[in-house]
Amino acid sequence: MHYYHVEIFLVAIDAILTGLNHRFSETSSELLVCMACFNPRKSFSNFDVDKLVRLAEIYSENFDIGELTVLPTELKSFVNRARRTPDLLGYNELGKVAEIMVKTNMNTSYRLVYRLIELTLILPVATASVERIFSAMSIINTDLRSKMGDEWLNDLMICYNEKEIFRKIGNEQIKKRFEEMKNRHCFFR
Template sequence: MWESVLEVLQNVCQDGSIADQKGLASSLISKMESFEFVFVLHLMMKVLGITNELSNALQQKDQNIVNAMALIDTVKDRIQDLRDNRWDELLEEVRSFCDRMYIPVPNMEDKIPVRGRSRREEQWITYYHHYHAEIFIAVIDLIAIEMNNRFTETTTELLTCISCLDPRNSFSRFHHAKLLRLAEIYYDDFSIQDLQVLKEQLHTYIHDVRRCSDFVECDDLASLAVKLVESRKHLVFLLVYRLIELALILPVATTSVERSFSAMNIIKTDLRNKIGDEWLNDMMICYIERQVFETIDDEAILVRFQNMQNRRIQLPLH
């Protein structure tokens, strides 16, 4: 869409009626037709292309934690490979694009003044150092640091252990030792005696749920918890159910928590800071589950609202 965007900006410059808009469009054309803009654009396309699948996986409501964890390691490896081996490839792509679009390409050995310094101080660096060290390496290192901070060894271990509770494919990911390790991580919730009981309870639990047809349709932790309660097995496998509860309340285990907080920040603004809990809850449900509400006919909602109590006027149904 490069040429299309430039064409639109040129039209704004020629036909725009507001001087500020024409000036902004002219400035954007100059920036887009600079080597640095093209370089940053191609770099971000590389980075976002590497992280795209992981980003999508972590945003899914029914995310597969095992797949997400595998993607984390893959993304880290690809980011490191980009840093170590893909500089020349990226630079060649940028040069090729600039040649096609008639954008001047600087000589990488020429010198430019250090950003943020006066020319009088005579501090100079090469274009190569600027693009390679100050942009390419700096951006990739920042992403790598963020990845390591968000997905530490402890977090990775925790997610891997939680994935062993996954009920899909007849509890195929069940792993006795990792679930015991999960209980050990939550030492405040499981005493030494609880761990001893849990060690045998896990064996009984997995044999029981695999033999019970009621659990065949479970496809996530939430549905598993519901089915355990419905069958009253949460009272039998009390410690296993406690593990499931802990997994469900972890923000890293489901994106619904993050979505809920985002919705609350959108709904409860400064003008609505005195909104009641019940009203806030109702509004958040409508916002978070808007895809469900889109399938409901407006007339059915109006009728139900009208019948809730006597009103001075009748709401129009059409």
């Protein structure tokens, strides 16, 4: 049992942890921990004012010094009200909380909290999109294509990233569109 625990299990955990540390920087990890404090499950049981203020500090372009001083009070007031508001209880998704805040006009009463929730909801989508685009760029911009212009690279990137849409377009539609173009560039002669 000792062998499996020390030689196999702990080595595997160390390898996974090393991979995660290599993949995610300290700031990224801190962002994820801070964002988790907004989890509405179990009446905001993970709610931590200090970590949420830290999250706002990381987004320093979106919060000025005065707002950062008011934020802890607004966060405490918000969570107390959220725990007493039947509309907000029972939801497991932060997006639903934001939706209800808008419907009940809480987004104006707690505008800093709402802004922080918006940033928390946007970050994973923005990060994933950027990573996907850089990954696509490394596939498209090979050594053979390294001298192509920005416009051509942009067109290829759009086609690659939106390939689900482009798969639905038939060859006949493409030919017809090309024939209707006034200024077309002919690459093959």
